[in-house]
Structures are given as C-alpha cells and as structure tokens.
Amino acid sequence: MRHNVGIGSGEFKVKIGEKEVGFRFGMLASSYTEQKAQKPIFKVFQEIATGRGSLAVLQYFYGGAVAYNEFNDIEEKVTLAQVSEWIEEMGLEEAMRIYSESIKTHLPKNGKAPKEEAGLKVE
Numbered sequence: 001m002r003h004n005v006g007i008g009s010g011e012f013k014v015k016i017g018e019k020e021v022g023f024r025f026g027m028l029a030s031s032y033t034e035q036k037a038q039k040p041i042f043k044v045f046q047e048i049a050t051g052r053g054s055l056a057v058l059q060y061f062y063g064g065a066v067a068y069n070e071f072n073d074i075e076e077k078v079t080l081a082q083v084s085e086w087i088e089e090m091g092l093e094e095a096m097r098i099y100s101e102s103i104k105t106h107l108p109k110n111g112k113a114p115k116e117e118a119g120l121k122v123e
Helices: 027-037 041-049 054-071 080-090 092-103
Strands: 010-016 019-025
Touching: 010 080, 010 092, 019 027, 019 054, 019 092, 027 041, 027 054, 041 054, 054 080, 054 092, 080 092
Parallel strands: none
Antiparallel strands: 010 019
16 A cells, blocks of 8 residues: 555666666655755646646656665666656656556545454444
C-alpha cells in the first residue's frame, strides 16, 4: 500500500538501448524535483496535469533518477539532458504510464477503509 499520497512513490526500471535506467519516486525524489523546479511538488503535478508541462515532466523524472541512483549507490551524475534523452527514448506514452502509476493511490473499491475487528464475540 502506498502512503506517499501527494509526492509520488514507486521504483521503475526502463531499458534504454543497452542500458537500464531507474527512477525511484518518493520523499527524496520530490525534494530533488522541488529543488530543480524551484516550486512545491504539487505545483509540478499541476503543470503536468495541464498537458503543457514538458519541463515539469522532465523535472519530475530528474528527481526520480537522482533518487534512484542515490538509493542504489550509483555514482553516475544525472543531468536534465540525460533524463530528457531517456524520456525521448522510452517515449512519452511510457513516461506518462510511469508517472500515472507513481501517483496512484490505492483505496478500497468503495472508498472506505476496511473495518477492524478484534476477533472477540460479544453476546
């Protein structure tokens, strides 16, 4: 279950040519995205939602790539230009699939939390 509602979450790997690159979304990625975008993560999400947010998409994936490398002890420096090339290689459709999956929230079908039961019968 995801608890990072509002900041994105999840780890995704994509094959780019002969190389596998990764994106890890969550608190760390969001902080890198905010730093690069110079705005709160919710503003980045708003720009992406307008359909005119190509820079916001790039900044979001940049944050995910930097966080992925940091969590996996990969010392390779990530640049916006690199991430731009990765998005172009994977295609915008795949990038948007990853984005959508990373911001999903998982709720029960009826929108209500399941009832907790202690297992004791009261008669």
